[in-house]
Amino acid sequence: MNIQENFCPKCGGPTTNEGICDKCLAESIDWIVAEQRVVCTFCPTCGSMKQGNTWSDATPNRELLAEELALGALKVHPDVENLHFTVETYEPSPNRTKCIIHAEGTLYGIPVQETREVLVVWKKEQCDRCSRLSGGYYEGVIQVRATDRTPDIHERSRVESIAYSVEDGLQESGERLSFISRIDDIKDGVDVVISSHHIGDLITKQITNELGGKTTRHPKLIGEREGKKLYRITYLVRLPRYRRGDVIEIKNKYYEVRSVESGTIKVFDLQEGIMNVVREDDSYRIIGNVRDAEYAAVSFIDGDMAGILDPKTFMPITIPAYPWLHLSEGMDVRVMEDRENERIFPVG
CATH class of the missing domain: 3.30.1360 (Gyrase A; domain 2)
Structure with a gap:
């Protein structure tokens, strides 16, 4: 043995340090400390969790949350390397979860391992939202x-x-x-x-x-x-008085309301097939809404007229075949009835 070697004053073994050896140093340090009890507050109504003074809607798995809380209750020496945890949990009562933590690592090159226990207490408290709702x-x-x-x-x-x-x-x-x-x-x-x-x-x-x-x-x-x-x-x-999709009569012509804004109505001219803007006026007669239109099959086309079966009586009638409709025999067309004028007309 070289006389210049250092000796550990605790165990007498050789050491490269000026003080005690790594083994004795590792054994003398309480390298992991755990809080024995952790309280977790949750809302029994909606399951939200309280962190500090703030509620969160996160509702994680209770077992995983208990492990996370238990690990968060640990304080580990900064010199520990290759740290690894395994956690066992069991519930001694409905509002308690005991977590047994097995920790392993190396401290100054020396393998170390410890076991710590953390008790997670589940505390019920109505959250701010549920409190307001119930009140x-x-x-x-x-x-x-x-x-x-x-x-x-x-x-x-x-x-x-x-x-x-x-x-x-x-x-x-x-x-x-x-x-x-x-x-x-x-x-x-x-x-x-x-x-x-x-x-x-x-x-x-x-x-x-x-x-x-x-x-x-x-x-x-x-x-x-x-x-x-x-x-x-x-x-x-x-x-507004007029809804989107309402069919209104203005001067014996029919229009579909597309929007109502600032005293004006954007309408679709059901005869010409073009958009237009008219002044909002309570005098326009509402025929109905295009949501209530019924389908009828076109049986023939004769110039600017088309033949269909009345959706209610199934009697053959004719309706205008406006160019914008692009009607053809066999296709379906939506129609509405103007009961006041006893007239059926197409809406597209």
């Missing part, structure tokens, strides 16, 4: 009405679909407190009760973009929170 909290009501009529089944259905679609988009983007409390289908229209002004703005904008009309806002001061004034807003969405 009937709301910040606004969207009242969907129509001018000189009541919204039809199609419009009511679209309002509901638009509202839930906007809600889904906001929830997916992380706006947990923007939700729909309820939707009431009433005689005069539809009422959408909402939890935030943001979701109200988005829903009303999309409704008017698709169904037309305009929105007015009527805020009411209801109190203060943290020095800020709180308002509850009533959104009145007034759908």
Whole structure:
């Protein structure tokens, strides 16, 4: 043995260090420490998890989450290399999960291994969203009405679909407190009760973009929170008298309404086959909506007239064969009935 070699003062063996050898150093260090107890708060209603003071909609597998929480409760010495964990879990009670962690690695070139236990406690607490839902909290009501009529089944259905679609988009983007409390289908229209002004703005904008009309806002001061004034807003969405797809009569000609904007109506001339713009006027007679048109087979073409069977009586009748329709024998054409004038006409 070289007299110049260093000796470990603890075990007496040779060492390349100036102090104790790597083996004794590794044995003297408590290289892994674990918190004995970890509390995880979750909402029993929707399953969302609480991290700090923030709720998250993430609902991971309970066993995998317990392993993740247990590993997060470990503190490992920075000099440990080649670290590897295996975790065993079991539940001593419905709100407890015990995690047994087997850790292996190398410390200063010496293989080390330890076992630690972490108890995960599952704490139930109603989340902010479910608390507001159960308490009937709301910040606004969207009242969907129509001018000189009541919204039809199609419009009511679209309002509901638009509202839930906007809600889904906001929830997916992380706006947990923007939700729909309820939707009431009433005689005069539809009422959408909402939890935030943001979701109200988005829903009303999309409704008017698709169904037309305009929105007015009527805020009411209801109190203060943290020095800020709180308002509850009533959104009145007034759908236009004429719906998209309505067929109207103007000066003994028929037009299909394509959109209503700022006092004007974009229409499709069902005789000429061209787009036009007319002034919005309450005097136009509504024949019906193209959604209610019926199909009839063309039996013959004779110049500017076409023969079909009346969809209701199955009696042979003739209708105008406008050039834009490009009718031919055997094809189907959509037709509507003007009951007041006892006339059946094509709509495309």
